[in-house]
Amino acid sequence: MTLSGAGEIFDAVLFRPEDEALLQRLEDEEVFARLVRRHMASSGGRAPEPRPRAAGMIAAAAATPAGKAARDRAVAGDLEPLAALVETESPSNLSPELAHHVAVHFGRVARSVPESAFDVAVTAHERSLAAWLTLGAEARYLARLMTEIRGDEGGPSGPASGAAAGERFAVERIDEVAWIAESAAPTLGRAGAAALAALSRVPAICERLPSERLARRARARAESRRAQAIDLALEPVREAVAEATTRDLPPRERGERLVKAILVWAWAGHDALVEHFVVEQLVPIAWEVYRASQWEVLRALLAPFVPCVDSLAARIERDPIGGVAYAATCGDVLMFEAEAETTLDRQIAIAERLLRVCPTHRNGRLVLAAYLCDKATRIADQPFIGDAAAREADALVDRAEALYPASKSLEAARAAIARARAMYRPPLFWRPGS
């Protein structure tokens, strides 16, 4: 027999209010245990034994008519409406008391799931932070609780300082999540990756907050703590590369040490901070190889970093103003990539992208002009070129000249086109005036 079934029988016979209170507690504990199992289920983890007081979340949910209906359906076996209520993206729709339960509950779920349950942990962290920040924005609830708990032991006095203390407490929950990320940074643990991912969602949470002041504080705190955690993860790589440089190790070995940054990049959810670190560290190593014209070594050096550099280039293409600080450095790496390529078309494609990332990149303009001249020369050197091909070669040289007027390749390209014109005279191949 279910608890609700038992309740109906007692209702019909003899049921005192205190019996009703006890029955509701038992039902709430049973529903809460099912809710915890639901939130832990996809993680493959084992749900921690909930304390009885935690089941007060169900009672708090039932304080509104909709919540009471959801609770009754949960008691009858259908957990969905209740789950939808507490899993809301907008905790501001909940009562402060229920939002408090939600914040505590999902915080514990996030810390309880196994490391493999990345998505479950991220979502739980996000829901917990959203609820805490909503409480911080509401301010009165946390301030009242603080005042009541402090009693005559002092603390914030007056609504303004109480609200500020509530806000501060809510923002400190970001620090707790950041602490998980920082603790996992040396080993690149998955729990830390989930915490970092949750911190990256704080700006989205802040968009739904009614308090712009709190939103600004929360965004800034999340951003700085994320950067701190990522910096901690990068620290061993930075030290390893610096040590290799001090010992004057060959570029290949220094590059191998830098490759560990790619693991940090994956751990940090492909964060721009790691991409900045990679290009800054990679450029001096690559310059050394480039100057020595060791193309094979350059190709091998750059290969592991291509996705990371691609990501940074795409980021700068999407937001040129925001990415201006790293455009030139990213352009340097793209130039090395272009120079290490083995086909002219790929070289041109990469160099074109380089100039989209950093239009004023001097070496980028220089190498693209050279590639274009090279392509024009190849066209002109083909036997029996047609009018369209000749025009294409002319256009390539014109563009190369516009990009880099002092390019030494221009002269050779124009000479090749002139030879082609002399060899294949009109009217057979050239139209008059072409």
Add this chain to the structure above:
Amino acid sequence: MNGDDNPFERYELDPHEGPRGITERMRELAEDAADDAERARIRAAWEELTVHVDRRVRAALLAHPESRAPLGAAPPPPRVPGDALTPRDLELADLVGLPPIAEVLGLPAGAEDDDEPDFLARDPILSPPAPSR
């Protein structure tokens, strides 16, 4: 302190009771503790909650708030069988005047008013105390 094993929840403490109330409750718990290890845990939790008010506030806010209806009292709102959201609809039978009990029992009209119930009069608890000598 790990919020996942919150002392307010573990020991069913009310943060509104303040250090004195918490101390009394934890003293009781320590007296009932099964072994020294448990007593040491209780003592550590007591120190955590009473030494500094900020720690107590933090632990209290990181605990689930007490939202359960108190035991021994009716839970708000009253439970309604069937549809939980609306009170039971009135039916025609609810509007019908009920016959007097005396009539149902076959007693003369007004009998229940005139006759004092003997069991109440004989109840020693309800009787006035005898005058002392």
